[in-house]
Amino acid sequence: MKVNQLRAISRSRVRFRRGYKSIDKKSIKLLWLALIVGAVAGLVSTFFRLLLIEIEKIRVSYVLNIKGDTLPWLWLFLITFIAIYLAIFLSKRWAPEISGSGIQEVEGALDRIWKLRWKAVIPLKFISSIFSLGSGLLLGREGPTVQMGAHVGQMVKDWFEESEEKNNALISTGASAGLASAFNAPLSGVIFVMEEMNEHFKFNFFSVAAIMIGAGTADSIVRLLLGNQRTIIMHVFSFENLNWIWLFAVLGILLSLVGYFFNHFVIKVLDLFNSFRFHFIWIALFLGAIITAFSFYSMDFVGAGYETIYKILNHSFTLKMMLFLLLMRFLLTLISYGSGVPGGIFAPLLSLGVICGMIFGVLAKDLFPTSIDDPAIFAVAGMAGIFAATVRAPITGVVLAIELTSNFALILPLILTALVASVLTTLLGNRPIYTELLERVIQQKKTEKEEKTAKEKLESETKMFDVEI
Secondary structure (H helix, E strand, C coil): CHHHHHHHHHHHHHHHHHHHHHCCHHHHHHHHHHHHHHHHHHHHHHHHHHHHHHHHHHHHHHHHCCCCCHHHHHHHHHHHHHHHHHHHHHHHHCCHHHCCCCHHHHHHHHCCCCCCCHHHHHHHHHHHHHHHHHCCCCCECHHHHHHHHHHHHHHHHHHCCCCHHHHHHHHHHHHHHHHHHHHCCHHHHHHHHHHCCCCCCCCCHHHHHHHHHHHHHHHHHHHHHHCCCCCCCCCCCCCCCHHHCHHHHHHHHHHHHHHHHHHHHHHHHHHHHHHCCCCCHHHHHHHHHHHHHHHHHCHHHCCCCHHHHHHHHCCCCCHHHHHHHHHHHHHHHHHHHHCCCCCECHHHHHHHHHHHHHHHHHHHHHHCCCCCCCCHHHHHHHHHHHHHHHCCCHHHHHHHHHHHHCCHHHHHHHHHHHHHHHHHHHHCCCCCHHHHHHHHHHHHHHHHHHHHHHHHHHHHHHHHHHHHC
16 A cells, blocks of 8 residues: 555656646746846835935925925925926936836837837936925826836846847836835736736736736835835725615716816826927926925925825815815826826825815715715725726726725725726726827827938938039
8 A cells, every 4th residue: 555655656746847847947937037026126116215205204394394484485496496307307318208107108118119228217217206206296106116117127138138028028027016016005016017008918827927926026025124004094994884885886977077087188288298399497497386386385285195195084174175175186286297207197196086085975974974984985985986087997996995095895885986987987088098198109209200300301402402512
């Protein structure tokens, strides 16, 4: 009996060794490379977030300690203006692809429309985003971390001299790691690549495993170095009374309209700023003046919006103030992102979603007193709904809202809100914001190329004419 058992074990070992040898070594190597991409992206994001945290502390402390004298506000305006000017200068002078969030540039690289210039983009995106986000503009850190993470994927591919077939997987791994490390949300990073980038990401078992490894590794590093806490600390809700779940569908309808108008106007504002022919120093002066003016009124109107979210969730604003806050942050987000300054759009959008949800919750509580205990439950749904309506990635929106707040019990109402918001905004003709931005960049580069060719042709004909004379 023992002899037969030993023979069976021996045969199993032989089959295991043969199976291991039959595994594609290239795929195993991809997973190791994904680990490296995640580790490097996580370290970059950690350093990036640390600097932003310290700059934010200094800026808030400075503003709060101003006693009403004019000179300190002039100094604030000057510093804000210089920071914005340097951010724009770096993008205009050396790397136009670092303007905005950069996610559309990553999607273009996945489609092999252009190649990522990691040697220039990683340092320039890092520095310029520190300037732009540190200035108080309504921009988020997730766009820069996604773009830098994707370029880390390209960098690792070049370092190890891998074939072009691994390019898509490693860039996608970096993008996943970038989003995960921006929000401490690893699952959101994975789903974002699979859902929002689905037309660009090449699906197979090992590529999915790679983005999971990258997101998990990056998130682990950030948590080890910055602390293991959720991004938005708030009350964790339960949802048991399904009689009022229809209210989340109504919220989804309202958010679909907000998403539609946001996507429409952000393209209009981008085109408006792009049409300006004067020197960008005037844009920096304009933005610096606006941010300084609103900082004078209240710090809740500027920045990515995390502190504003905390205050809203703690019921620090009246209904009228929230309506005014919504209008102003909506306009300032359009101006901040539309100017082309490096920075992401997720965080400002999430703050808009929280404000919309809280306003809706307050009104719902007044109209239906027994429907909910706390209006803030709709603020969580607002995050998922606004993301679904603008980015048109409802699953990512739901998962991101849950990972940010740890409100796992709200998964059903969040799904309903995100589903209604994404479906209705699509029926209205609203396209995913990054699809619009990618097509816009492609058209711009095509136009620039045609203008350059026409100019070179004109110069050549002029020289020939001069020679003939």
